[in-house]
Each structure stands twice: as structure tokens, then as C-alpha cells.
Amino acid sequence: MTRALLFPGQGSQYIGMGKDLAESFLEAREVFEEVDDILNQKLSRLMFEGAESDLNLTQNTQPALMAVSMALVRILTRQGGFELDKICHYVAGHSLGEYSALAAAGALELADTARLLRLRGQAMQRAVPVGIGSMAAILGLDFADIKMLAAEAAGTEVCQAANDNSPGQVVISGHKNAVEMAIALATARGAKKAVMLPVSAPFHCTLMAPAAHEMARALADTVIRPPCVPVVANVTARAVTEPPEIRTLLVDQITGVVRWRESVLWMKEQGVEEMVEIGAGKVLSGLVRRIDKDIAVSFVGTPEQVDTLIETLKG
Numbered sequence: 001m002t003r004a005l006l007f008p009g010q011g012s013q014y015i016g017m018g019k020d021l022a023e024s025f026l027e028a029r030e031v032f033e034e035v036d037d038i039l040n041q042k043l044s045r046l047m048f049e050g051a052e053s054d055l056n057l058t059q060n061t062q063p064a065l066m067a068v069s070m071a072l073v074r075i076l077t078r079q080g081g082f083e084l085d086k087i088c089h090y091v092a093g094h095s096l097g098e099y100s101a102l103a104a105a106g107a108l109e110l111a112d113t114a115r116l117l118r119l120r121g122q123a124m125q126r127a128v129p130v131g132i133g134s135m136a137a138i139l140g141l142d143f144a145d146i147k148m149l150a151a152e153a154a155g156t157e158v159c160q161a162a163n164d165n166s167p168g169q170v171v172i173s174g175h176k177n178a179v180e181m182a183i184a185l186a187t188a189r190g191a192k193k194a195v196m197l198p199v200s201a202p203f204h205c206t207l208m209a210p211a212a213h214e215m216a217r218a219l220a221d222t223v224i225r226p227p228c229v230p231v232v233a234n235v236t237a238r239a240v241t242e243p244p245e246i247r248t249l250l251v252d253q254i255t256g257v258v259r260w261r262e263s264v265l266w267m268k269e270q271g272v273e274e275m276v277e278i279g280a281g282k283v284l285s286g287l288v289r290r291i292d293k294d295i296a297v298s299f300v301g302t303p304e305q306v307d308t309l310i311e312t313l314k315g
Contacts, residue, residue, distance in 0.1 A: 001296075003274045004232075004267050005084075006288070007069045007093035007100035009258075010199075012281035013061050017301075018068040019048040024303040027078050028071035031110070035067045038114045043067065058200055059121030062096045063114045069093075069100040069279035070110060072306055076278075080310040085228040087313050088276075090239060090267055092232035094284055095163075095203070095258050096120065098250070104278070105227030107246060112222050119218050123211035124201050124254070133202030134176040135162060136183050139169055140192030143261070146170045149189065153182035162204035163258040166290040171197065173205040204258055212254035219247050237262035239270075260284075264291045276300060276309065 021028035022044065032044035046054055047064050054060060076082060084091075084105060093101035096117060103113040138146055143164045150159045150172050159178035163171035172182050179202075183194040202208070224246050230239035233249045235256040240246055264275070264287070277284045277299035285299040300309050 001274050002271045003088045003276065004090040004092060004272045005088045005101070005104065006275055006277045006284045007091070007097035007104065008065060008277060008279045008281055008284050009094035009097040010058065010061050010065070010203075012279065012283050013055055013065055014280065015047070015050060015052050015055060017047055017064070017280040018044065018071060020303055021068070021071050021075070021306075022048070025071070025075050025079070025306075027074040031071040031074055032067055034110055035063060035114045038111045039063060039118055056198075056200075057121070058125055059118055062099075062117035062121040065096060065280055066100045066103065066113055066117055068301070069097070070103055070113075072278050072300060073104045075306050076310065076313075079306075080313060082313060083228070088229055090230050090232055090270070090272060091227070092263055092267065093234075094260055095234065095253070097279070097284075098231070098234055098253065100279065101231050102224075102227060102246065105229050105231055107225050107227040107231065107243070109223070116215075116218060116222065120211070120215060120254075123214040124203060124208060126214075127209070127211040128201050128207050130200060132176060133174060133205075133207055134179045135171055135173045135197045135199050135202055136179050136194060137169065137171050137197055138183070138186045138191050138194045140190065141170070141186060142168065143170050145189070146172065146186070149185050150174070150182050153185055154178045155181075158202075158205055158207050160205040161257060162202075164261045165258075166261050166287045168192070169287070169290070173202040174207065175202070204254070204256060206255050208255045212251050215254055216251045219250055222247075232263045232267060234258045234260070234263065237266050260287060261291050264288055264295070268292055268295060274298075
């Protein structure tokens with residue numbers, strides 16, 4: 001069966017994530033300890049038993065979610081004895097999850113991935129003062145309508161479609177006043193729901209340009225190798241394999257739209273029949289089900305689920 005592995009982004013985090021993996025698998029403990037050492041922070045302790053408000057700081061959320069995904073990948077490859085390119089044909093991740101996908105496919109080293117995501121989180125937070133920007137989820141209108149609606153709401157400010165997550169689920173981002181105006185317009189035009197999101201910065205819009213400049217400098221000094229399987233990029237919704245293009249697209253992703261719906265449909269067009277979410281939560285699995293019910297979808301985040309997947313792959 002043609003398979004893709006998916007890696008979650010911000011919003012999937014929760015206190016306690018990864019703890020059962022660390023208690024059950026040496027491989028998970030190794031990953032968490034490596035990330036702790038790289039960042040000079042007990043990030044794993046924060047993940048297992050810290051305060052939700054601290055975990056939700058984007059500079060912590062981003063490397064933490066990657067660490068859980070990479071712990072699962074290491075368990076799969078070592079316990080199962082698999083090479084990644086033998087168990088999937090594509091990898092893809094939502095926003096920060098694209099870094100997890102690249103690390104899983106060997107394009108980025110774990111240490112570099114953790115450092116980049118720490119910097120990415122800090123740079124995104126620095127780009128816009130708290131309270132100036134915001135994001136909102138709009139349900140029940142299609143992407144094209146929301147793009148026009150956001151442009152109308154913007155006026156002289158910024159308001160843009162940021163995440164095309166699934167049919168009828170789009171996230172907008174920009175200046176707080178403009179986003180609030182977009183919510184009012186969406187509600188008046190028949191949206192089922194339009195609500196502000198509890199985020200600390202307006203991600204994936206042009207307000208993130210300062211963060212993109214920071215990441216461009218950091219990525220210029222980072223070794224990126226050809227991935228062992230193609231990585232489906234957020235901003236193109238197409239596969240990428242060449243390191244220079246990967247580097248460029250990771251910079252573009254900071255201000256660009258996360259084209260998740262299109263990415264899933266493109267993978268299906270390439271013959272992907274099964275998608276497995278690797279990491280905390282099951283947000284992406286739910287999105288895939290809404291995008292195309294014909295795609296077999298599952299999620300792996302607990303010791304029992306990873307054991308089941310290993311047995312299935314050995315099948």
C-alpha cells in the first residue's frame with residue numbers, strides 16, 4: 001500500500017505528551033534527552049508535567065512537538081528494524097511539522113532541527129508585539145471566499161488566509177482589528193463558526209517577514225541533505241527533494257499559506273492510499289478524513305499504537 005507519514009503542528013500539544021513513550025522505550029528517552037541537551041533546557045520535564053501556559057509558548061511548543069514525533073520515528077525504525085523509505089513514499093508536516101518530516105527523512109539532523117525550531121518560535125514571537133496580531137478559524141466557507149473576505153477586512157492593515165486546512169476550515173492571520181473585522185464579515189456571510197484562536201502571534205502572514213529574515217540566516221548555515229523520501233512542502237503542496245529548494249521553501253513558509261488541503265489531495269493523486277499521523281494528538285488525521293474519506297487514515301502516539309503499527313508493517 002502506498003503510504004505517507006504526517007507530522008503535526010502547533011495546537012496538538014498537551015501536558016503529558018511523550019511521557020508514556022519515555023517510560024516504555026529507550027529510544028524515546030534518548031531523543032528527549034538529546035533535545036534537552038541541545039536546548040540546554042529540561043523540555044521533556046515541561047512536556048511531561050509542566051504548566052500548560054509554558055508549553056504553549058511557541059518557542060517551547062515547536063521543539064516539543066518535533067521531539068515527540070522523532071521519538072516515535074526512532075522507535076519505529078529501531079524496534080521495527082525499518083528504513084523509512086521502505087515504509088512510506090512521502091512525508092509531510094503541518095507548519096512546524098514540516099521540520100519533523102525533514103528530520104524523519106534524514107534531511108535535517110535532530111540537533112539542527114531542535115535549534116531551528118527554538119529559533120523559529122522565538123523569531124515568530126519577536127516579529128509582532130503581543131496583542132497587535134491574532135488568528136481566527138473560520139468554518140463553513142471555502143478558501144477562495146475567505147481570501148477575498150480577508151482582503152476586504154484588511155483595509156490598510158494585514159489580514160490574510162494562513163492555513164487551508166480542509167474543506168470549510170480556514171485560518172486567517174493578521175492585525176487584530178482586521179481579523180476581528182473578518183470574523184464579523186464571515187459571520188454575516190454564513191460562516192458556521194468564526195472564532196479567535198488562543199495564539200501568541202499572527203503566524204503565516206506578511207507580518208512574519210522579520211522572522212523569515214532570521215530563519216533565512218539560520219538556514220543558510222544549516223546542512224540540509226536530500227531526504228530519503230520526498231517531502232511535501234506546505235507552500236507549494238508538491239514534493240521537494242533538492243536541499244536548495246527545501247531551504248528556500250522553509251523561509252517562504254514563515255509568511256506563506258499552509259496549503260494542507262491541497263497537499264493531501266496531491267498525495268492522493270500520486271497514488272497514496274494510506275496516511276499515518278506520527279506524533280502528539282490526532283488533528284491531522286481528522287483533517288484528512290474531512291478532505292477525502294477514501295484515504296485510509298490512522299494516528300500513532302502511544303506505546304500501544306506504535307506496537308500495533310510495527311506489527312502491521314511487519315505483516
